[in-house]
Amino acid sequence: MNPWVLFIIIASLGLGTTITFASSHWLLAWMGLEINTLAIIPLMAQHHHPRAVEAATKYFLTQATAAALILFATTSNAWMLGEWHIQQLNHPLAATITMISLGMKVGLAPTHFWLPEVLQGLDLTTGLILSTWQKLAPMTLIYQLAPNISQTTLLVIGLASTLVGGWGGLNQTQLRKILAYSSIAHMGWMMIVLKYAPNLMLLNLGVYIIMTSATFMMLKMISATNINTLAMAWTKAPALITITMIGMLSLGGLPPLTGFMPKWMILQELTKQDVPLTATIMALAALLSLFFYLRLCYNMTLTSGPNTINNKTAWRLKATGTTTPLPTMAAISTMMLPATPTILALLT
Secondary structure, three states: OOHHHHHHHHHHHHHHHHHHHHOOEHHHHHHHHHHHHHHHHHHHOOOOOHHHHHHHHHHHHHHHHHHHHHHHHHHHHHHHHOOOEHHHOOOHHHHHHHHHHHHHHHOOOOOOOHHHHHHHOOOHHHHHHHHOHHHHHHHHHHHHHHHHOOHHHHHHHHHHHHHHHHHHOOOOOEHHHHHHHHHHHHHHHHHHHHOOOHHHHHHHHHHHHHHHHHHHHHHHHOOOOEHHHHHOOOOOOHHHHHHHHHHHHHHHOOOOOOOHHHHHHHHHHHHHOOOHHHHHHHHHHHHHHHHHHHHHHHHHHOOOOOOOOOOOOOOOOOOOOOOOOHHHHHHHHHHOHHHHHHHHHHHO
16 A cells, blocks of 8 residues: 555544544534544555455445434434533433434444455454554443443343343454454453443553554564464464463463552452342353363363374564563553552542
């Protein structure tokens, strides 16, 4: 891709998210979301592969539907109550429709069906942008909208997303689909605690973005897209595969790694709020996600490739991309649990 075109696309991505961050009017926030959507579509379709074009088309149609619903709901609220401010979406029906459409934008259940298919059609770099940066603007609006959404709605969306994210990833062999279902599950954890402790939702979002970024970058370095590739990757870079395994366990929420911290604090908050049944279901759903991450770790480190293979065994290949942010991301995504008291103090 032409460097100037790439610069314009990246600048548009940043501009769209910044406009949504800075807006207090629904029309301005909607414009930011639309700039964001239109900026990433050329990145999705840049390889001119049928799967990439299909993924870009699906993404465009889904995001356009969600944007139309947001515009319809907020205009209806302004028509009935005369208010365009983001935090004044007081009509219950308009607030619920807006919440569902924002959930469609980030891939929350039950409007999650597009996310695994779209992510599967993208390369790992564009998939990284879709899984991290593209979630910031909608999650900011959800954060501001939280006081106007009923706890029952958030509870149903959160539980459904966590269970779908856990069960959906069990039968997958493609790494991008597994990471898509992981994204759905993590979004469910954020929705569960949003009403009780919004700061914990922001903490979970930040930790998720760091862990997912590290995982995507490590998978890109070893050029892995499915489980069979992982099984043959040990000879490429043993140290990197070890770090990838630890990062995936952290993404699954295994103590004493960083990924356990937000789950621990959310379960603690749910217990404080006297909803032990919800906390129990969430803890059990986390085991589903942990299972398919353990399966990936088993394939990476405890299996070796078959003796009769048609292609040459990969052997200590050189890195194909920049590794500058990877050590920092990997360290934060695995070793931040001891800093939990400090983070709690900052949050309160």
